[in-house]
Amino acid sequence: MPSSASAQEVALAMTIARLSDVPIRTREIWSPDNCPSDLLPWLAWAFGCDEWSPDWSDDAKRQTIREAVSVQRRKGSVWSVRRALSNAGYGTAQIIEGVYGSTYNGSLKYNGLSTFGSPDEWAKYRVILDRPITNQQAEQVRRILKYTAPARCHLVSLIFTEAANLYDGALRYDGTYNYGTA
Template sequence: MSDARLLPPNRTPLESAIAAVSALTLNTSGLRHLWSARHCLQTALPWLSWALTVEGWSDARSEDARRAVILDSIDIHRHKGTPWAIRALIRAIGFGEVTIIERVGGRTHNGTIHRDGEFPHAPLAATWATYKIVLERPITNAQAERLRKLLPAVAPARCHLVGLRYAAVANSHNGATRRDGTYNHGSA
């Protein structure tokens, strides 16, 4: 017998009679939590992320990471266009903490700054809306490309990403790793 509670309140007597003799049974236990990222069925998580327009869904690898990305997406959408949203997105997809360097440029050749490649020598009028992200851990070139595609969705529309850099090295010159192009030498 089917569950008559699934019928609408304005059901007709005929619909109630058909439901009473029907052998169709539905498991509705998972429907209650469709809009809850914590309790939603794993098979429905892609649809929940699609409905909430979640950035970084495909980059989350585990079920817990996907749930965390969905939970964080509401706050990320609320704070889009801020450095906080950039940090939250990068943290949510599992790249850890980052440092955002804004206004990359505006340095002159007057001997007051150390020339370490961090800032280009360009006038501030041309580079005021630029930023660079420094990650604490290395990422692959494929991850960097994906991150470059995700950042415009949460970064301020007027700003342009000029570089991704990481402080830790992925490979050392000790012969233990092959150079196959997966990683680079500190910036992507």
């Protein structure tokens, strides 16, 4: 540094000289596979991940970041909803679109007096999950759906097919789980 350099310029030059001692390469920081675990939340933010939880496993966090760009490209599609739920650890989700007041279960007879559904219910949908979820997890699923499902669609219900517990007296009803829906 020239002798006329100010104290701030000298301090800046010393700081920049020490940057080469930092052991992490920039290329590694931008890779979900090589990024240090404590920097993953910032990488997720940079990649535009809509949902993030510090409680997720390291593998789930890295998978979410890896697929963030692909999810953003297809945002609003059934694929993006399934992928986002899968990445968050909720398994394979079944999505029922166009939920109407009646179902094809043989209980209704179509004799021409009424039509199936109404024109206002095309944007309603249900999500069926493989495993039970707590009420807290249901709130997280709703947040994920808010960011990935089309804005014009409305979630009617979350349903899980597996029982949350056995009725053997081991668990108490404390509001953690609901009966088959959340």
